[in-house]
Amino acid sequence: xxxxxxxxxxxxxxxxxxxxxxxxxxxxxxxxxxxxxxxxxxxxxxxxxxxxxxxxxxxxxxxxxxxxxxxxxxxxxxxxxxxxxxxxxxxxxxxxxxxxxxxxxxxxxxxxxxxxxxxxxxxxxxxxxxxxxxxxxxxxxxxxxxxxxxxxxxxxxxxxxxxxxxxxxxxxxxxxxxxxxxxxxxxx
Amino acid sequence: xxxxxxxxxxxxxxxxxxxxxxxxxxxxxxxxxxxxxxxxxxxxxxxxxxxxxxxxxxxxxxxxxxxxxxxxxxxxxxxxxxxxxxxxxxxxxxxxxxxxxxxxxxxxxxxxxxxxxxxxxxxxxxxxxxxxxxxxxxxxxxxxxxxxxxxxxxxxxxxxxxxxxxxxxxxxxxxxxxxxxxxxxxxx
Amino acid sequence: xxxxxxxxxxxxxxxxxxxxxxxxxxxxxxxxxxxxxxxxxxxxxxxxxxxxxxxxxxxxxxxxxxxxxxxxxxxxxxxxxxxxxxxxxxxxxxxxxxxxxxxxxxxxxxxxxxxxxxxxxxxxxxxxxxxxxxxxxxxxxxxxxxxxxxxxxxxxxxxxxxxxxxxxxxxxxxxxxxxxxxxxxxxx
Amino acid sequence: xxxxxxxxxxxxxxxxxxxxxxxxxxxxxxxxxxxxxxxxxxxxxxxxxxxxxxxxxxxxxxxxxxxxxxxxxxxxxxxxxxxxxxxxxxxxxxxxxxxxxxxxxxxxxxxxxxxxxxxxxxxxxxxxxxxxxxxxxxxxxxxxxxxxxxxxxxxxxxxxxxxxxxxxxxxxxxxxxxxxxxxxxxxx
DNA sequence: GATGAATGAGTTTTCATTCAT
DNA sequence: GATGAATGAAAACTCATTCAT
Numbered sequence: 001x002x003x004x005x006x007x008x009x010x011x012x013x014x015x016x017x018x019x020x021x022x023x024x025x026x027x028x029x030x031x032x033x034x035x036x037x038x039x040x041x042x043x044x045x046x047x048x049x050x051x052x053x054x055x056x057x058x059x060x061x062x063x064x065x066x067x068x069x070x071x072x073x074x075x076x077x078x079x080x081x082x083x084x085x086x087x088x089x090x091x092x093x094x095x096x097x098x099x100x101x102x103x104x105x106x107x108x109x110x111x112x113x114x115x116x117x118x119x120x121x122x123x124x125x126x127x128x129x130x131x132x133x134x135x136x137x138x139x140x141x142x143x144x145x146x147x148x149x150x151x152x153x154x155x156x157x158x159x160x161x162x163x164x165x166x167x168x169x170x171x172x173x174x175x176x177x178x179x180x181x182x183x184x185x186x187x188x
Numbered sequence: 189x190x191x192x193x194x195x196x197x198x199x200x201x202x203x204x205x206x207x208x209x210x211x212x213x214x215x216x217x218x219x220x221x222x223x224x225x226x227x228x229x230x231x232x233x234x235x236x237x238x239x240x241x242x243x244x245x246x247x248x249x250x251x252x253x254x255x256x257x258x259x260x261x262x263x264x265x266x267x268x269x270x271x272x273x274x275x276x277x278x279x280x281x282x283x284x285x286x287x288x289x290x291x292x293x294x295x296x297x298x299x300x301x302x303x304x305x306x307x308x309x310x311x312x313x314x315x316x317x318x319x320x321x322x323x324x325x326x327x328x329x330x331x332x333x334x335x336x337x338x339x340x341x342x343x344x345x346x347x348x349x350x351x352x353x354x355x356x357x358x359x360x361x362x363x364x365x366x367x368x369x370x371x372x373x374x375x376x
Numbered sequence: 377x378x379x380x381x382x383x384x385x386x387x388x389x390x391x392x393x394x395x396x397x398x399x400x401x402x403x404x405x406x407x408x409x410x411x412x413x414x415x416x417x418x419x420x421x422x423x424x425x426x427x428x429x430x431x432x433x434x435x436x437x438x439x440x441x442x443x444x445x446x447x448x449x450x451x452x453x454x455x456x457x458x459x460x461x462x463x464x465x466x467x468x469x470x471x472x473x474x475x476x477x478x479x480x481x482x483x484x485x486x487x488x489x490x491x492x493x494x495x496x497x498x499x500x501x502x503x504x505x506x507x508x509x510x511x512x513x514x515x516x517x518x519x520x521x522x523x524x525x526x527x528x529x530x531x532x533x534x535x536x537x538x539x540x541x542x543x544x545x546x547x548x549x550x551x552x553x554x555x556x557x558x559x560x561x562x563x564x
Numbered sequence: 565x566x567x568x569x570x571x572x573x574x575x576x577x578x579x580x581x582x583x584x585x586x587x588x589x590x591x592x593x594x595x596x597x598x599x600x601x602x603x604x605x606x607x608x609x610x611x612x613x614x615x616x617x618x619x620x621x622x623x624x625x626x627x628x629x630x631x632x633x634x635x636x637x638x639x640x641x642x643x644x645x646x647x648x649x650x651x652x653x654x655x656x657x658x659x660x661x662x663x664x665x666x667x668x669x670x671x672x673x674x675x676x677x678x679x680x681x682x683x684x685x686x687x688x689x690x691x692x693x694x695x696x697x698x699x700x701x702x703x704x705x706x707x708x709x710x711x712x713x714x715x716x717x718x719x720x721x722x723x724x725x726x727x728x729x730x731x732x733x734x735x736x737x738x739x740x741x742x743x744x745x746x747x748x749x750x751x752x
Numbered sequence: 753g754a755t756g757a758a759t760g761a762g763t764t765t766t767c768a769t770t771c772a773t
Numbered sequence: 774g775a776t777g778a779a780t781g782a783a784a785a786c787t788c789a790t791t792c793a794t
Contacts, residue, residue: 006754026215027292031788040755042791051789104215145376148369151354156369159351163343181336181344185373188333190777191772219763228780233765378756379793403590403668407784416759421786480591521752524745531727532745539723542715557712557720561749564709570775595767604776606770615768758792764785771779 006039009047016058021094025101028055052109056116059102062095063123070127078137085134086160086182087175093161099124131158157182194227197235204246209282213289216243240297244304247290251311254280258315266325270345273322274370275363277349284349287312319346345370382415385423392434397470401477404431428485432492435478439499442468446503454513458533461510462558463551465537472537475500507534533558570603573611580622585658589665592619616673620680623666626659627687634691642701646721649698650746651739653725660725663688695722721746 015036020028030051034041048054069088075081089096099120107114135154138144144153160178169177203224208216218239222229236242257276263269277284287308295302323342326332332341348366357365391412396404406427410417424430445464451457465472475496483490511530514520520529536554545553579600584592594615598605612618633652639645653660663684671678699718702708708717724742733741 024212024214026212029788030790041789042756043754045790046753049790142376144374145372148365148374149355152351152365152369153374155351155354156348156366157374159347160344162350163340163347166339166343167337177336177340178344181340181370181373183373183375184333185369185371185375186332186336186341186345187371187373188330189773189775191779193778217763218765227778229764230766230781231779234778237765239764377754377794379758381757400588400590402588405784406786415757417785418760418787419758422757425786427785518752520750521748524741524750525731527730528727528741528745529750531730532724532742533750535723535727536720538726539716539719542719543713553712553716554720557716557749558745559749559751560709561745561747561751562708562712562717562721563747563749564706593767594769605768606777607775609769610774613769755794756792757794759788759790761788761790763787766784767780767782769780769782771777773776773778 006043007037012037012044012047012054013058013061016054017062017094017098020055020058020098020101025055025104030054049112050109052105052107052113053116056102056105056113056120059099060116060119062092062098063120066092066095067123067126070130075130075134078134078141079143082134082138082157083176083179085131086157086179087172089158089161090175090178091171096158096161194231195225200225200232200235200242201246201249204242205250205282205286208243208246208286208289213243213292218242237300238297240293240301241304244290244293244301244308247287247308248304250280250283250286251308254283255311255314258318263322266322266329267331270322270326271364271367273319274345274348274367275360277346278363278366279359281349382419383413388413388420388423388430389434389437392430393438393470393474396431396434396474396477401431401480406430425488426485428481428489429492432478432481432489432496435475436492436495438468438471438474439496442471443499443502446506451510454510454517455519458510458514459552459555461507462533462536462555463548465534466551466554467547469537570607571601576601576608576611576618577622577625580618581626581658581662584619584622584662584665589619589668594618613676614673616669616671616677617680620666620669620677620684623663624680624683626656626662627684630656630659631687631690634694639698642698642705643707645698646702647740647743649695650721650724650743651736653722654739654742655735657725660722 012033016028016033019032019036023032028051030044031041033054034044037044044054048057066088069092070085073081073084073088102117102120105113105117107117131154135144135150135157139146139150160182163178165171165174200221204216204221207220207224211220216239218232219229221242222232225232232242236245254276257280258273261269261272261276290305290308293301293305295305319342323332323338323345327334327338348370351366353359353362388409392404392409395408395412399408404427406420407417409430410420413420420430424433442464445468446461449457449460449464478493478496481489481493483493507530511520511526515522515526536558539554541547541550576597580592580597583596583600587596592615594608595605597618598608601608608618612621630652633656634649637645637648637652666681666684669677669681671681695718699708699714699721703710703714724746727742729735729738
């Protein structure tokens, strides 16, 4: 039967994600990864041909989860949908930070990398389209100010997920608060 | 006496800043820096003993500029002051991203590094205190909602500077827009 | 599992010792070492984190051997013991020259270095204590001149090991000769 | 008239000697030297074309002094002469340690180096001849044991200068003690 | 499958020496 | 003469990746 796997592929990608968030793309090393897993560094190459593949696979897995959750959002009421979407993004807030480095990955090292990168880009596009759709409908239905350019509206909305949750509120409460502030402003 | 310098220290630090923003702290290399300056890599070591000193000096210079601008803000009216402060932060928006990596610098490599780091930390504190002061007064004077916890209010305010200015508006206009959105919300 | 090593750790330390004696502490380079071993320079770093660790490990190994031999000396008759001890020191005469540079090693580079250095120092102390003990008893028993200060007696005794054996006599004969000269002098 | 010299050539060579003794030949650097002198590093190259010339000049100066003192020794009584010679060597005891590295100097870098090295070697020879002459006469006149091979006698005699003067006795007293021990031995 | 060992390319840093003012 | 600036060669170390058991 051969030896038992020291760790699952999922564990490997989880650790990769953790280390990417901690050290950034350029600070992520296979050596570092292996030090946080049991087993030898060379064993990692049984699963992935090179560093780039690991990172790309990690990013792909992350965005898949986001897409899954985002497509489960009920879009019948666009404002409610936006609020729910914000919660999804807040829950998966690292994905934004993480995928920000996707363009740094050298796609040339292997086809697998190129494919994953392609997949990621398409997923990104899907999310963007969904967001535009919801914003469009919200505007049409007169829920949002028209004196603010839509890109600015979106930019600020999307950027909310990076606001540090300093009080460590539960995410559903925190995302509610953020949505409230975005919608109603800070003014008394 | 001696030859004339190939580049000024200021040019070196400017380039350092640019590269740090482009490649992140872990992606910044002395070799990379030297490739973007005239002359040999070793020349850089005439002015800085090691990589860390370069980065620390760069960060210090950046925060000095922010502190300068921030202390020039007229605080007689706290809400006006907040708006002006936001503009300062937006103008120097990289400083946030840049200094986020300050804690990655190994202070142990030389005293110069440790001192710069200390200076940076203190400056950070000064900025925080100013922000708290203005928020405190704004609340007292009844300008801000009291149903939102102050940390949340601040977190979102401060986070605004990272919202991408996708339309490339002039910074004064863009920061005005951001302040407006933060204060009055997105709702019609 | 894994390949078989190209050289043993012992071979590495032997070569290190040879090169240290040949070139001195400051003239010892990892590059030099690798050129005298099979394989690439970087391989050495699989076993030792830095140059200092190599040198410290080498010195430790040398002094361990000396301690071993020195503690095997029968001390029932102090003068006989001194003669035997001199032979040990002559046989391992490089150890003196080698360990003279121990204080040049920067203990700060890693814990391994600091520990080895500590070990070396303690071993040195043990040897010194043994020597003092034997000299003390020899004096008590009236074997040595009392008009010479003991430190001078010891200094000269210990220094004998550095006298070059120009005739390449067998070490047991050479050390016997040295002891004879030290004890009885050169005068007819 | 030009600028005033920052330091004399003699001061430069004195410092060179000090640093050579402290750090060994391989640990001696022009940078280090310049840090212990006033003025710029490049100024040193006004006096010496390269590092080797500095070291060679230093060694030459040292041996000249030894030769001077050694030739002033009155040789009418060989044993008295030996004692006086020992004192000379003890006074200049660093010269032994210093010149031990003369062979490490790459004579090929410049003629000046080659010439100094040649001079040093000849001086060495002169000293050796003098020593042999005195030993020869001492033996002839029956002052020394004949059961000890002459090379051993000389080796031990010469090696005395390296015995550490731990009690910091005045050199004339210390060299007298050493000669006494060498001649009469340690036995009661 | 797993892994210890090996390695070459890349990065940081140091230093002797030369250049230009 | 003196010196600040520049530089290339060399050393120390790191790390992704391959090899062989």
